[in-house]
Amino acid sequence: xxxxxxxxxxxxxxxxxxxxxxxxxxxxxxSDLGSVRVHFYDHSTGQPSGAPxxxxxxxATVKNLxxxxxxxxxxxxxxxxxxxxxxxxxxxxxDIVNDIYRALLKPGLRTTxxxxxxxxxxxxxxxxxxxxxxxxxxxxxxxxxxxTSFASSSSSRLVTGSGDNNARxxxxxxxxxxxxLKGHTSWVLVASWSPDDTTIATGSMDNTVRLWNPQSxxxxxxxxxxxxxxxxSLAWEPYHLRQSSTLQRLASSSKDxxxxxxxxKSQRTDLVLSGHxxxxxxxxxxxxGTIYTASHDKTIKLWDSTKGTLISTLTAHAHWxxxxxxxxxxxxxxxxxxxxxxxxxxxxxxxxxAKQRFETAATINSTLTERxxxxxxxxxxxxxxxxxxxxxxxxxxxxxxLLGHQKQVNHVTFSPSGTLIASSxxxxxxxxxNATTGAFLFTLRGHVAxxxxxxxxxxxxxxxxxxxxxxxxxxxxATGKLKxxxxxxxxxxxxxxxxxxxxxxxxxxxxxxxxxxxx
Numbered sequence: 001x002x003x004x005x006x007x008x009x010x011x012x013x014x015x016x017x018x019x020x021x022x023x024x025x026x027x028x029x030x031s032d033l034g035s036v037r038v039h040f041y042d043h044s045t046g047q048p049s050g051a052p053x054x055x056x057x058x059x060a061t062v063k064n065l066x067x068x069x070x071x072x073x074x075x076x077x078x079x080x081x082x083x084x085x086x087x088x089x090x091x092x093x094x095d096i097v098n099d100i101y102r103a104l105l106k107p108g109l110r111t112t113x114x115x116x117x118x119x120x121x122x123x124x125x126x127x128x129x130x131x132x133x134x135x136x137x138x139x140x141x142x143x144x145x146x147x148t149s150f151a152s153s154s155s156s157r158l159v160t161g162s163g164d165n166n167a168r169x170x171x172x173x174x175x176x177x178x179x180x181l182k183g184h185t186s187w188v189l190v191a192s193w194s195p196d197d198t199t200i201a202t203g204s205m206d207n208t209v210r211l212w213n214p215q216s217x218x219x220x221x222x223x224x225x226x227x228x229x230x231x232x233s234l235a236w237e238p239y240h241l242r243q244s245s246t247l248q249r250l251a252s253s254s255k256d257x258x259x260x261x262x263x264x265k266s267q268r269t270d271l272v273l274s275g276h277x278x279x280x281x282x283x284x285x286x287x288x289g290t291i292y293t294a295s296h297d298k299t300i301k302l303w304d305s306t307k308g309t310l311i312s313t314l315t316a317h318a319h320w321x322x323x324x325x326x327x328x329x330x331x332x333x334x335x336x337x338x339x340x341x342x343x344x345x346x347x348x349x350x351x352x353x354a355k356q357r358f359e360t361a362a363t364i365n366s367t368l369t370e371r372x373x374x375x376x377x378x379x380x381x382x383x384x385x386x387x388x389x390x391x392x393x394x395x396x397x398x399x400x401x402l403l404g405h406q407k408q409v410n411h412v413t414f415s416p417s418g419t420l421i422a423s424s425x426x427x428x429x430x431x432x433x434n435a436t437t438g439a440f441l442f443t444l445r446g447h448v449a450x451x452x453x454x455x456x457x458x459x460x461x462x463x464x465x466x467x468x469x470x471x472x473x474x475x476x477x478a479t480g481k482l483k484x485x486x487x488x489x490x491x492x493x494x495x496x497x498x499x500x501x502x503x504x505x506x507x508x509x510x511x512x513x514x515x516x517x518x519x
Contacts, residue, residue, distance in 0.1 A: 005318065005378075019401075029101045033057040036100060036112045040069055043086070043119040049073065052115050060100040069120060080478075082123040082417065082460070087116065093366045097436050123417040126339045128457040128502035129519040130474055131464070134488045135504070136175030136516040140168055145508025147191045148495040153337045155499030157214065158506045159200050160514055161188030167202045169214060172504060172516045179217030183210055189231060194248055195239040195335035195354070199264065201250055203231025209252045211264055221267045229255035235285040237305070239335035240355035245347040251291055251305075253280035259293055261305065271308035275301060282324050286370050287332055287358040290386075294321035300374055302386055314384060316398055319377035323411050327371040327435060330416035330458070331361045334500045339458065341501075361418055364436075371399075371435065373421050375409035381423050383438040400438025404431055411453040415460035420477055422463050424451040430465050432477060442480025446473050452494055458502040466493035472507055472517065488515055 008016065038060070039052040050072045055064070062085060070080045085096040087104055096103045096118065104110045143163030151157040157178065158170045167181040167188045186205035193200055199220065200212045208223040209231055237249040248264040257280060259273040278296035285291050290311065291303040300321060302311040326332070336344055336353040344350045362368050372384040381402035407426040414421055414435055421433040430444040430451055449468035456463050462483060463475045472486040472493060491510035498505050505517040 029058050029099060031058050033101070033105070034112055036060060036105070036110075037115040038065070038100070039115055039117050040072065041117055041119045043121040049120070055100075057101055057105065057112060062096055062098060065096070065100075065118070082419070083120045084123055085118045085120055087118055095364055097364075123419065123460065126459060126502070128459045128462060130462060130483050131486070131505045131517040131519055132474075132484050133518065134486070134515050135518040136172065136514075137488070138170055138175055138177065138514045138516070139512065140170075140177045140180075140514070141166070141508075141512045143187075143512060144491075144494065144510045145512065145514060146187065146189055146494055148497045148506045148508050148514070149191050149193055150497050150499040150504075150506060151193050151197050151214070152195055152334050152500055153197050153343075155501050155503040157197075158497070158499075158514065158516070159191045159193065159202075159214070160495075160506075160508050161191040161202055161204075162508075162512075163187045165204075165206075167191050167200070167212070168514075169200070169217065170506075170514055170516075172499075172506065175516060179214070181210075181212050181217055181219075183219050183223070184208070186230070190234050192234040192236060194236050194250075195333065196350075199248060201234050201236070201252075203234050203252055205230040207231070207254070209234070209250070209262065211250075211267075220264075224252070224260075224262050224267060224269075226260050226269050226272075227252065227254040227256050227258070229279075232279065232281055233283045235283045235291070237285055238287045238332045238354070238358065240287070240351050240358060241289055241305075242351070245350075249305075251283050251285055253283035253293060255279040257295070257297075259283055259291065259303070261291075261308070271305075273301075273303050273308055273310075275310055275313075278320075281320065281322055284324060284326050284329070285332070286326055287328050287362060288368065288370055290370070292324055292326065292372060292386075294324040294374055296320040298376075300324060300372070300384075312386065312396055314374075314382075314386065314396060314398075316382050316401070317374065317376040317378050317380065321374050321376050322409065323375045325373050325413050325421075327414045327418040328358060328361050329414055330456075330500070331357045337500065339501065371414075371418070373412045373414065373435075375412040375423060377408040379403075379405045379407060379409060379425075381405075381409055381412060381421075381433070383421070383433075383435070402431075402433050402438050402440070404440060404443070405429070407450075410450070413454060413456060415456045415477070416458050417460040420456070420460060422454045422456065422477075424454045424465060426450040428467075428469075430454055430463070430475070432463075432480060444473075444475050444480060444482070446482050446485070447471070449492075452492075453496060455496055455498045455505075457498050458500055464496055464498055464505050466496035466507055466509070468492045470509075472496060472505070486517055489513070
């Protein structure tokens with residue numbers, strides 16, 4: 001049962017009304033600017049795509065530019081590719097975030113007399129097919145399944161954590177249990193693959209973290225002991241930040257208000273991050289070396305992962321912060337694995353590819369920017385662009401406050417393309433937001449009970465959600481419409497994951513069975 005907040009004071013009500021009034025005064029595009037000529041160029045080859053096209057300035061939004069470019073390329077409505085547009089001149093690269101007017105005309109970089117050359121980059125160069133059937137229902141666990149996670153490289157291995165004190169690895173190709181990871185003495189709350197798939201980490205209510213060999217199912221060394229309460233979240237160090245190919249570091253957050261950074265080789269605590277006043281609900285390890293923690297003390301803290309020092313504290317929420325996500329989560333999880341399936345032969349090439357994928361995903365207007373989104377019991381979501389160092393000039397005020405949910409927000413996630421945010425709430429709804437501005441896009445209605453979590457497909461075109469109403473639902477992120485209804489579970493669905501190669505969805509819940517969903 002949540003704590004009821006007291007009604008807002010008169011001063012608070014006035015401030016809320018003023019903020020809402022400011023948000024309504026959106027900067028609109030003047031309607032008397034006429035047209036502008038746009039010429040599209042492929043960013044990778046530099047080749048033009050057709051002749052220049054005249055577009056009304058009022059209609060020159062990213063969505064309309066995507067529609068026009070897909071039409072010029074002859075793509076069907078069902079085959080449309082999402083694009084990212086950039087403008088480069090005088091050594092300056094400008095991302096077209098919303099529309100041409102705000103990006104180029106209003107700042108004076110170009111006028112309506114000029115022909116504007118836009119370079120386009122496809123955001124999803126492959127298409128994931130909608131999962132529509134349950135290909136396997138695999139028994140094995142003796143209690144509810146609390147966590148599911150696919151391997152970073154393929155959809156053939158899925159690890160689950162359960163209330164029966166065990167974690168299990170399943171072979172999803174054959175629909176059979178592969179290994180049982182025995183050792184924990186209480187519920188396994190979290191399970192996570194390392195970015196190179198060589199290790200699995202599990203966190204439990206027995207206050208320990210354990211590392212496992214995913215091939216043999218054997219415990220690697222001893223349990224990692226140090227926390228005094230149960231483990232709430234795990235985060236591996238990004239592959240491109242590793243000091244050597246054998247040194248893997250892992251961050252674990254706990255209800256004891258601390259985060260511990262472990263050296264997986266020596267199995268000792270490198271650093272303890274203490275400063276929160278209550279349980280830490282979520283930890284993320286960013287690609288710039290910053291560790292992000294969300295806590296029930298209503299704050300989000302940023303830490304230096306090498307020194308263990310506090311960088312800054314973000315305060316805006318009025319209740320527990322339940323979850324946080326980074327715009328680069330997907331590329332950090334998959335490291336050097338991509339849709340082509342080609343793995344670089346050497347460690348240096350693997351690190352270079354992982355770094356290149358991260359920088360591509362995190363670069364906005366020529367600067368490395370890792371955005372952060374946080375969800376809270378105060379029914380709000382905040383979008384941040386946090387500083388990476390104490391001396392950074394970046395404002396630590398949120399970019400946007402995302403309002404609309406009527407009950408606690410349990411889970412948030414960025415799309416792999418970094419353009420969308422999905423939030424899951426106890427009000428039975430999922431909401432989609434623009435990840436750059438925080439603008440509201442769609443409410444996904446269909447579940448009849450609280451939605452516990454959601455997960456994007458690797459091409460960002462689809463979203464799968466798991467709910468207390470026993471169903472999974474697949475949504476089209478372009479239209480906000482229901483794509484597939486997936487009944488099959490006999491009880492609440494607690495955990496769901498879409499494999500990074502896009503071939504399947506794994507889910508688990510109170511009915512103790514793992515279900516694999518495919519096209």
